[in-house]
Amino acid sequence: xxxxxxxxxxxxxxxxxxxxxxxxxxxxxxxxxxxxxxxxxxxxxxxxxxxxxxxxxxxxxxxxxxxxxxxxxxxxxxxxxxxxxxxxxxxxxxxxxxxxxxxxxxxxxxxxxxxx
Numbered sequence: 001x002x003x004x005x006x007x008x009x010x011x012x013x014x015x016x017x018x019x020x021x022x023x024x025x026x027x028x029x030x031x032x033x034x035x036x037x038x039x040x041x042x043x044x045x046x047x048x049x050x051x052x053x054x055x056x057x058x059x060x061x062x063x064x065x066x067x068x069x070x071x072x073x074x075x076x077x078x079x080x081x082x083x084x085x086x087x088x089x090x091x092x093x094x095x096x097x098x099x100x101x102x103x104x105x106x107x108x109x110x111x112x113x114x115x116x
Contacts, residue, residue: 002052010107012043015100018086022095034089042081050077051105058100063093
């Protein structure tokens with residue numbers, strides 16, 4: 001469990017296109033075997049410390065004649081951003097994908113004084 005020691009909690013959310021490989025015959029659409037796409041997301045404002053991040057697929061377009069295999073994770077969480085990782089494998093043919101995400105964490109309080 002993440003416990004926040006501050007009274008100021010920030011929430012930022014977004015929708016990020018991960019790839020659109022059917023347009024240019026990219027590897028998610030044309031290749032077989034293990035494949036991975038990493039997309040860096042930067043927050044509009046920094047959190048005080050790395051927030052809790054939740055992500056899910058908000059759109060995916062896949063071939064009807066292959067199995068749909070997807071692993072979507074978040075990694076490298078910092079106060080400034082994180083990395084979305086989309087993986088597939090086998091004969092899956094994914095034309096395009098988009099992920100929605102939400103970050104919740106402590107933010108700077110204008111009443112907090114920094115003493116050097």
